[in-house]
Amino acid sequence: MSAVRRALIDNAEALVFLLATLVVATLLVWWSLFSSGLVGEVLQLSTTLANLESDDVVRAAALGEATARAERQQVMLLGEGSVFAAMLLVCTGALFLVARARRDAGRRMIRLLQFTTHELKTPIAGVRILLQSLQLGSIPEEQRARLLAQGVLETERLAHLAETILAFQRATSKARLKPAPAASEPLLRELLELRKKTFGDEEVALGAVGNAEVKVDRDAFRVVLENLLDNARKYGGGCVAMSARTVDHRWQLEVKDQGVGFAPGEAERLFAPFERDDRSGVQTGSGLGLYISRQLMRDMGGDLSATSEGPGKGATFTVTLSVAGGDRD
Template sequence: MTWLRRLPHRWSISVRLALWYAATLLVLLGLFAAFSYVSFHMARHRDFDQHLIHETRQLMPFVQERAGVPVFVALDTLRSVAYQTDGIYGTYVRLLRPDGRVVYESPNFARHDSLPVRVQPVLDVQVYSHTWEGKPARTRYTPLFDEAGRLFGWLEVTGFEWSLHRELHHLGLVLGLGIVLSVLLAALGGYWLARRALQPVALLTATARQMGADNLAARLPVPGGVQDELTELAETFNDLLARLAASLERERRFTDNAAHELLTPLSALRSELEVALRRPRQAAYYREVLEEALRDVERMTETVRGLLHLARLERTDAHERARPTDLVERCQSRLKDWQARFEQAGLRFEAVLPAHAWVCVVPEYLDEVLDNLLSNACKYTPPGGRVRLEVHRLDGQIRLRVTDTGIGFDPAEAAHLFDRFYRGRSAEGRPGSGLGLAIVRAIVEACGGSVQAWSPGPGKGSTFEVYWPACPVPALSA
């Protein structure tokens, strides 16, 4: 079936499957038909040989030797009249000398052409298939021996096989027609089944063609109630589409945020420089403009760094880099740097830490979470205020809490505090890029945790809580 491999590639899978199925069935049915035909042919020949043997046994008691020549004696008493009947039911009988010369012919020979003698000088039964008057025939030669064991002649029994061949021809015609019809029906049925089986694929293809950059929410339909390869394919494609949509959304958000946040300082910077260049000015004025421009550039640089860091966090699989880390140890390490900053800002700082608290995170990311939360508390808490850091174990989780007595926020704003560039009303006019808390949420969620914030209201302080799944204590830490 090499030709099937050369089918035009433009043919649909349904057509190729149907042709493969039909070709396979054709080969199997052809082999079965050939085996059946040959078996039936051999069986019919055996049956015909049994008929000739039966006729021979009926005639043998009436054969005698007289003067070295075989003759029939009292043949008229034989009940069988087959040797007198002509056609398919007739048996044509002759007695032959040892040398093959005919000494007797049954009466039904008179209506037929002469039959050549084919006996060979072999002292055993001989059977031959041949053509007589254009029709298939079969002859059986039985040697005749006297009491001394000497050959004195042959008994020849012949019958027409044309009825047998007619049955074989009819059988071959029926088998051939049956194979053709079966293969055609199988091809049509196979094509219908293939089309039906591949219909979900066509539906997936049509749905996929409708998708585009402006239709990222579209998903491939998943067959209900069935869990097979097509269902798995649809679910896999949907997962891929979800990841692509998320990636495109991150890129779009990065572009929009960068454009929005950089446009304002760039416009201000351009205006300042244009004003400075309209007419000659004192050196001190130029210095003041350049210093202001440098501060704008630093703010834009901080914003771009934050956006790039967020983009890297969203693309990176933190689970591959995460490892068991003692949260308490990292807190104590970072507090060594923050103690001086809190004192310089005039804030009282408290830390409530257990002996150990193991979480599975990227240690560098954990330091960044601590720095952003503590920086946020230090930035928005006026002098004389208090900042408190706590770590607790809670039902298989580790909670990190940072509480301050700073400016707080409206409870309605809690859901937006971790959005990019979101600045609460209480924080308006204060320095900052608005990306710190967004980075905190990205890191925490990448490591399998969650973060939340709440406040009694503006001017009443705020609390930020981070939850991570607790990690088993590493064996090396024991």
């Protein structure tokens, strides 16, 4: 069923155009038959009137019947013409919506290609210069460890960029995730340990998270957590606090930072694709992280939301997942 649904979505424009063509063709055929029948009735009535005797009473009755029939036909023409126009408007509107969706998808793809080209250049150039310097032996021994660590960081940045692009493709193509039960606390600690190997200096305070059994796609959740921590690293400033609780069979993970924050009315704007807050002076990043993260969470049957008390007061991002087997504290 999912394959059929994806095929329908991928070919929506062609299907709508085909439907519009069939509707118009059917209505035109019906209209032609109806008009032909109406002309036939008019000719028959003319013949009947011509054959009538010159009795004024009989002629008046025949004319009255013809007038009543003409009025009924006029009402039918108006009603069916209105249905015809309405169906044409619906088909035109559907084609317009599909065309606009295609146009927006094309624009997103162009922006993604521009972003990818820009973001790839910097780490690739850095790693290339590092390798060339090592090959030439021009790096002092005391600086090698630091520069090699920087090279590893750049390769991690490339890996994360690749994951972001793949996640964006998954989010836009509606590829189905595979949530499975997993204990929340070991999952969080495992992901944070992997994160620590890349950003050893990152301050993440993990508070009480319980040990709820949640329905989660591990790979998708890792992308979400990476994006939230990257966002906090760029805009948060200082320590990031994480804690979780279970409310009404829903596990809620809060990621709090102490950064630039945002006006409460701007929360939804943060989840639009290619949106980026430039107030902090951060020029890196795709503007896709939060958009992708919310899409992935919703595909897992959860959600992602953001709150802030205002600019300069930090932000809280809340990840929500369904509980599979209850709390095991």
